[in-house]
Amino acid sequence: MPDSHLFTQGFSPMTPRYEPAVPRTLFDKIWERHSIMTREDGQSLLFIDRHLVQDGSAPAFEMLRQRGLPVRRPDLSAATADHYVPTGSRELNDIDDPEKRAMAQALQHDTGVAGIRFFGLDDPRQGIIHVVAPEQGLSLPGMLIVCGDSHTSTHGALGALAFGIGASEVAHVLATQTLWQRRPKTLRVRIEGRLGAGVGPKDVILAVIARIGAAGATGHVIEYAGETIRAMSVEARMTICNMSIEAGARAGMIAPDDTTFEWLAGRPYTQDERAWDERVAQWRHLASDEDAHFDREVRIEADTIEPMVTWGNSPQDAVPISACVPDPADLSQAEERESMAATLHYMGLTPGMALTDVKVDHVFIGSCTNGRIEDLRSAAQVIRGRHVARGVQAWVVPGSGQVRRQAEQEGLHRIFIDAGFQWRHAGCSMCLATNGDLVPPGQRCASTSNRNFVGRQGPGSRTHLMSPTMAAAAAIAGHLCDVRQLQQES
Numbered sequence: 442m443p444d445s446h447l448f449t450q451g452f453s454p455m456t457p458r459y460e461p462a463v464p465r466t467l468f469d470k471i472w473e474r475h476s477i478m479t480r481e482d483g484q485s486l487l488f489i490d491r492h493l494v495q496d497g498s499a500p501a502f503e504m505l506r507q508r509g510l511p512v513r514r515p516d517l518s519a520a521t522a523d524h525y526v527p528t529g530s531r532e533l534n535d536i537d538d539p540e541k542r543a544m545a546q547a548l549q550h551d552t553g554v555a556g557i558r559f560f561g562l563d564d565p566r567q568g569i570i571h572v573v574a575p576e577q578g579l580s581l582p583g584m585l586i587v588c589g590d591s592h593t594s595t596h597g598a599l600g601a602l603a604f605g606i607g608a609s610e611v612a613h614v615l616a617t618q619t620l621w622q623r624r625p626k627t628l629r630v631r632i633e634g635r636l637g638a639g640v641g642p643k644d645v646i647l648a649v650i651a652r653i654g655a656a657g658a659t660g661h662v663i664e665y666a667g668e669t670i671r672a673m674s675v676e677a678r679m680t681i682c683n684m685s686i687e688a689g690a691r692a693g694m695i696a697p698d699d700t701t702f703e704w705l706a707g708r709p710y711t712q713d714e715r716a717w718d719e720r721v722a723q724w725r726h727l728a729s730d731e732d733a734h735f736d737r738e739v740r741i742e743a744d745t746i747e748p749m750v751t752w753g754n755s756p757q758d759a760v761p762i763s764a765c766v767p768d769p770a771d772l773s774q775a776e777e778r779e780s781m782a783a784t785l786h787y788m789g790l791t792p793g794m795a796l797t798d799v800k801v802d803h804v805f806i807g808s809c810t811n812g813r814i815e816d817l818r819s820a821a822q823v824i825r826g827r828h829v830a831r832g833v834q835a836w837v838v839p840g841s842g843q844v845r846r847q848a849e850q851e852g853l854h855r856i857f858i859d860a861g862f863q864w865r866h867a868g869c870s871m872c873l874a875t876n877g878d879l880v881p882p883g884q885r886c887a888s889t890s891n892r893n894f895v896g897r898q899g900p901g902s903r904t905h906l907m908s909p910t911m912a913a914a915a916a917i918a919g920h921l922c923d924v925r926q927l928q929q930e931s
């Protein structure tokens with residue numbers, strides 16, 4: 442069994458012995474450093490630096506129990522309760538559904554037995570795993586990170602290779618700290634130029650998905666590059682990488698740079714025996730080499746991106762807020778016409794109506810896409826001094842206990858509460874509605890989450906994806922609204 446130090450700590454990417462002459466991508470460098478062996482069928486056995494665990498992982502622990510296997514490297518795992526936890530209180534007993542309550546309790550028990558670090562409801566660090574791990578310094582550049590959750594791609598924003606795995610793979614990682622994987626292809630998405638006023642990372646990723654499609658990056662790992670990405674904060678980069686999976690990608694990643702290193706410095710779990718500067722010097726070598734080969738390339742000009750919203754049941758159904766609801770009659774294929782008509786029926790929308798005329802009943806600011814402090818700050822800026830429209834239920838669900846506390850220290854909670862928002866505790870909440878926080882049938886939600894699938898926010902719910910500032914604007918206006926208009930008025 443390889444020692445984790447070999448891969449994450451003592452093993453320098455500069456070691457000449459391991460440096461092939463061909464230029465390599467960020468992905469190639471991390472993959473090659475973690476590949477223990479490759480089988481004849483092309484699958485590689487990878488060493489896993491960090492295994493993140495959430496409350497859906499009970500079946501994996503059960504698989505180990507049935508085989509009588511211990512957890513191989515509990516020190517390389519970390520767990521938090523997020524999907525099933527209540528956000529109105531901090532009591533596991535407030536989970537109404539007995540099965541879900543049992544799953545949440547099982548995580549506490551299983552991690553305790555295995556000796557895995559666990560951030561439970563009584564821990565101030567608890568929150569959505571994809572918010573908690575980066576903020577605790579558990580996700581670092583160059584690492585290979587997995588979790589039984591598709592939005593693990595989020596951690597790629599720190600220059601890691603991070604992807605979601607299935608339940609039996611979770612069990613495999615728990616038992617062996619390794620995983621068999623087929624090497625994916627690479628796609629570089631370059632965003633060049635400056636974003637316009639009112640346009641942020643969520644608009645960028647929605648524009649990327651609209652351009653390449655919900656299956657556009659299937660079988661690929663996306664590396665986001667270009668001037669626009671380099672100018673972004675780490676949290677903005679996380680929003681982008683988070684939604685890679687909504688374009689079908691295996692993972693999304695961004696080369697670490699000074700922005701990354703500054704953001705990480707001093708976080709609780711970043712300490713090891715080596716000096717920080719030495720580690721940073723190694724991490725700098727992770728960036729794709731200049732002439733590295735990507736299987737595909739896409740380029741988008743930042744100044745062509747507008748504030749975006751989705752109208753349908755796929756994240757690829759994203760259009761600028763200035764657009765109208767599309768008309769099935771404009772499509773040439775009968776099958777596509779029928780499918781769009783069915784979507785518009787589900788969404789309760791009329792072809793050709795202005796998106797800004799679409800009334801909302803709920804607003805949800807939160808999730809692993811947009812539940813970080815910068816997201817809350819940007820929404821609060823729009824909301825400050827204004828009030829939620831009559832009849833709109835608006836919620837803010839911070840992505841972690843730490844985000845919540847930070848927001849309270851900055852007084853953001855007062856801005857939200859004074860405006861008529863509910864200020865909740867951390868968790869996945871209305872992103873997936875599996876904890877009972879849901880949008881009632883037929884009602885419409887302006888949401889900062891990442892999926893607008895049929896029934897995603899509750900049976901019969903209607904979701905429009907957008908940025909935190911756009912969701913804030915919708916809360917104030919009571920309908921989908923161009924945030925730039927509100928920003929002009931203030």
Ligand SMILES: CC(C)[C@H](C(=O)O)[C@@H](O)C(=O)O
Pocket residue numbers: 497524589590591592605873
């Ligand atoms: C429940 C979990 C496995 C799922 C995922 O894989 O992403 C959820 O987090 C989601 O966002 O749909």
Ligand code: SF4
Pocket residue numbers: 523524569571590592808809810868869872873890891
């Ligand atoms: S916040 Fe939403 S997308 Fe993120 S892990 Fe939770 S349910 Fe999945």
